[in-house]
Amino acid sequence: MTESPEPARLTIDDLLDLQQVSDAQIPAQGDRVAYVVADNASAHHERKPASRVWLVDTESPSPRPLTAAGTRAHSPRWSPDGASIAFLGNRDPQGPDQLFVLGESPGEAVQITSGRAGVSAFAWTPDGRGLIAAIPDSAPEGEEAEQAAGRDWLLYEDTSRLTRLWRIDATTAERAPIAHGDLHVWEFAISPDGAAVVALVSESPHNWAWYAARLARIDLASGNVETLLAGDWQMTRPAWSSDGRHVAVIVSAFSDQGMTGGDVMVVGLDGIARNISDGHPRSYLSVEWVDDTHLLCS
Known part of the structure; x- marks a missing residue:
């Protein structure tokens, strides 16, 4: 009787060689899926x-x-018509995230931003001709050289570089700032008609300010900022209803950035808010509108 071979042992190297699949995105036509495959770990001295x-x-x-x-x-x-894909990244994996657009035909993606601070978030405008991007203020001249020379220490709250909204043409890469005062934008979502965004904003860009960020509507033409919801809680994942009359948002009293779960609040443009999950024995992590009166929450 032959002995069965010993089963292979799982090693640390096996775990590090695993790849992570995430962020599946389906266009309106429903015929394709774009997704991300990432290495599980980076090389030594690479973040x-x-x-x-x-x-x-x-x-x-x-x-x-x-x-x-x-x-x-x-x-x-x-893009809304499913003809293009925009994504964040860098040809140098250690460089700042830049915004790229890849057309329907095979070919090289076109990089449409190049700022030293990169891009933190973006969304297509409903007409598909452009994008709104959240772009941090650039570091002062000379800071990169200082860091390269080894003088890379950080002074707590020494600078206040805000993240601001910009409008970018998807074809020409021309960009223009969106006026919204000296407000730091943590998250945003574009209205269905493309006339406004709702954003989580604060006067300061420092981490502690996120805990008191408020939900505001920013008119993209005038730059007028109107607070819709503020309180002693944390907020994330703002989402417009398809008719543009309401915004859903996750609210919590015990969350940290990137680990936000809580109740689902629906806010009208008149500022009237309703907690539609009050009493539910669970916390919600995400929310999307199915139609003007129903939400899909997870």
Whole structure:
């Protein structure tokens, strides 16, 4: 009787070699899925692992990469007509996130931002001709050279570089600032008609200010800022109803950035808010509108 071979042992290297699949995005046509495949770990002295955007047809079992190996690409988002994909990344995996647009035809993605501070978030405008991006203020001249020389210490709250909203043309890459005063933007969502955004904003960009950020509507033409919701709680994931009359948002009294769960609040443009999950024996992490009167929460 032959002995069965010993089962292979799982090692640390096996775990580090695993790749993470995330952020599946489906266009309006429903015929394709873009998603991210990321390395599980980065090399020594590197903080950001490499990642790629992949594409698979819903009728085909053969996925293909849209971005090159050895780079960083993530957060793919389809244009409203499904003809283009925008994503964040950098050809140097350790560089700041920049905004890229990849058209329907095979080819190289076009980089449409190049600022030293990169891009923290973006969304397509409803007409598909442009994007709104949250872009941090650039570091002062000379700071990069100081860090490269080893003088990389940080002074707590020494600077107050705000993240501001910009409008970017998807074809020409021309960009223009969106006026909203000296407010730091933590998150935002564009209204269905493209006339406004709702954003979580604060006067300070420092981490402690996130805990008291308020929900505000920013008119993209005038720059007028109107507070819709403020209180002693943390907020995340603002989402417009399709008719543009209400905004849903997750609110919590015990969350930290990136780990936010709580109740679901629906806020009208008149500032009247309703907690529609009060008494539920669970915390919600995300919220999306199914139609003008129903929400999908997880």
